[in-house]
Amino acid sequence: MAGMTEKDIEAINRRMASVSGHLVPARNGNANHSIGLSNCSSKMDDTYHRVHGEVPTHAPEWKSAVDDSGKPFADIIYEKAVGEGIAKITINRPERRNAFRPQTVKKLMRAFNDARDDNSIGVIIFTGQGTKAFCSGGDQSLRGKEGYVDYDNFGRLNVLDLQVQIRRLPKPVIAMVAGYAVGGGHVLHMVCDLTIAAENAIFGQTGPKVGSFDAGYGASVMARLIGPKRAREMWFMVRFYNAAEAEKMGLVNTVVPLEKLEEETVKWCREIMRNSPMAIRLCKSALNAIDDGHAGLQQMAGDATLLFYGTEEGTEGKNAYLQRRKPDFSKFPRLP
Numbered sequence: 389m390a391g392m393t394e395k396d397i398e399a400i401n402r403r404m405a406s407v408s409g410h411l412v413p414a415r416n417g418n419a420n421h422s423i424g425l426s427n428c429s430s431k432m433d434d435t436y437h438r439v440h441g442e443v444p445t446h447a448p449e450w451k452s453a454v455d456d457s458g459k460p461f462a463d464i465i466y467e468k469a470v471g472e473g474i475a476k477i478t479i480n481r482p483e484r485r486n487a488f489r490p491q492t493v494k495k496l497m498r499a500f501n502d503a504r505d506d507n508s509i510g511v512i513i514f515t516g517q518g519t520k521a522f523c524s525g526g527d528q529s530l531r532g533k534e535g536y537v538d539y540d541n542f543g544r545l546n547v548l549d550l551q552v553q554i555r556r557l558p559k560p561v562i563a564m565v566a567g568y569a570v571g572g573g574h575v576l577h578m579v580c581d582l583t584i585a586a587e588n589a590i591f592g593q594t595g596p597k598v599g600s601f602d603a604g605y606g607a608s609v610m611a612r613l614i615g616p617k618r619a620r621e622m623w624f625m626v627r628f629y630n631a632a633e634a635e636k637m638g639l640v641n642t643v644v645p646l647e648k649l650e651e652e653t654v655k656w657c658r659e660i661m662r663n664s665p666m667a668i669r670l671c672k673s674a675l676n677a678i679d680d681g682h683a684g685l686q687q688m689a690g691d692a693t694l695l696f697y698g699t700e701e702g703t704e705g706k707n708a709y710l711q712r713r714k715p716d717f718s719k720f721p722r723l724p
C-alpha cells in the first residue's frame with residue numbers, strides 16, 4: 389500500500405485481528421439453529437481470549453436454597469451454583485406441565501427476591517422441571533371468577549407481579565426452555581432477558597382458546613420482540629411454533645439439543661459473569677427504559693444515583709451535611 393510503512397501495516401493487522409474478536413459470528417445457513425456464540429468465541433485467537441481462556445463447560449455444583457422457615461420451597465426448586473454467582477429457579481409441577489398456581493408464584497417471587505438481594509449472584513436461570521414443559525401457564529383447574537384460587541380462598545393474578553419483578557430485576561434472567569412454554573408460561577419466558585431453547589421446545593399463546601388473554605407485557609413485549617404483525621398472528625391464531633420457528637421470529641436467542649440445554653445455558657451464564665456487573669445492570673435498564681415509561685426511567689435514574697454516591701462529588705455533599713459545613717463543590721468540573 390502506497391505511502392505506508394511496515395509498521396503502519398502491522399498496526400492495521402493488529403487492529404483488524406482485535407476487531408474481528410468482537411464480531412458476531414455468522415448464522416449457520418443450513419442448520420435450523422444458530423451456531424452458539426460461545427462455540428465461535430472459543431475458537432478466536434485475540435488478546436481477550438488469550439487472557440480469559442475458554443468458558444468452562446463442566447457441570448456446576450448446585451446447592452439447594454431453603455425458604456425462611458428453613459424448609460425447601462413448595463412448588464419450586466431454588467438452587468445456587470457453588471462459587472459461580474449463578475442461581476437457578478425451577479417451577480416444580482411437572483405433572484401439570486409446570487402450570488403455576490398462586491402459591492407457585494408466591495414462592496417464585498421469594499426466590500427471585502433472594503437472588504436479587506444476594507450480591508454473590510450475578511445471573512439467574514429460570515426453568516421448569518423435566519423435559520416436557522417450561523411452563524403451561526396458569527393452572528386452569530384453579531381458575532375462578534377473580535383469578536386463580538388456592539391459599540386464602542380468593543382469586544389472584546399474581547403472575548403479573550412476577551413479570552414486573554423479572555423485568556425490573558437488575559441482573560440478567562435467562563429462560564431455559566425445554567418442552568412447552570405456552571399461555572402464561574410463554575409470557576414468562578418473554579419477560580426474561582434471554583431465552584435458550586432445547587430443540588423440543590414449543591412456544592405459543594393459548595388464551596383466546598381457553599377464555600383468557602394477557603394484554604399487558606404479554607402483548608407489548610411480544611410486539612417488541614417479534615413485531616406487531618407476528619404478535620397479532622400469535623394472539624389471534626393461537627398457533628404453536630417449534631424452536632427453530634421461534635428462533636427465526638426472534639423469540640429465542642439460540643436453540644440447542646435437549647441434552648446440551650443446561651450445559652449451554654450455564655456457559656452463557658459464565659460468559660456473562662466475566663463481564664462488569666454494573667455495565668450489565670445499566671444495559672438491562674437502558675434496554676427496558678423506553679418501553680417501561682416512568683418505571684423504566686426510575687430504574688435508570690436509580691442506577692445513576694447509585695453510581696453518583698460512589699463519587700467524590702457525591703461524598704462531599706454528604707460529608708458537608710454531616711460536618712455541619714458548606715459543601716465545597718468548586719473543585720468538581722462542570723463538564724461540557
Ligand SMILES: CC(C)(COP(=O)(O)OP(=O)(O)OC[C@H]1O[C@@H](n2cnc3c(N)ncnc32)[C@H](O)[C@@H]1OP(=O)(O)O)[C@@H](O)C(=O)NCCC(=O)NCCSC(=O)CCC(=O)c1ccccc1C(=O)O
Pocket residue numbers: 483484485487520521524525526527528529545547548568570571572573575594595598600601602603606
Ligand atoms: C401444555 C400442553 C400443550 C401439553 O400437552 P400434553 O403434553 O398433551 O399434556 P396434557 O396431557 O395436556 O397435560 C398433562 C397434565 O397436565 C395438566 N395441565 C397441563 N397444563 C395445564 C394447565 N395450564 N392447567 C392445569 N392443568 C394443566 C393436564 O390437564 C394433564 O393433567 P391430567 O390430570 O394428567 O389429565 C397442554 O397441557 C395444554 O394445552 N395445557 C393448557 C395450556 C393453557 O391453556 N394454559 C393456560 C393459558 S391462560 C394463562 O396462562 C393465564 C395466566 C395468567 O394468570 C394471566 C392472568 C392475567 C393476565 C395474563 C395472564 C397470563 O397470560 O400470564
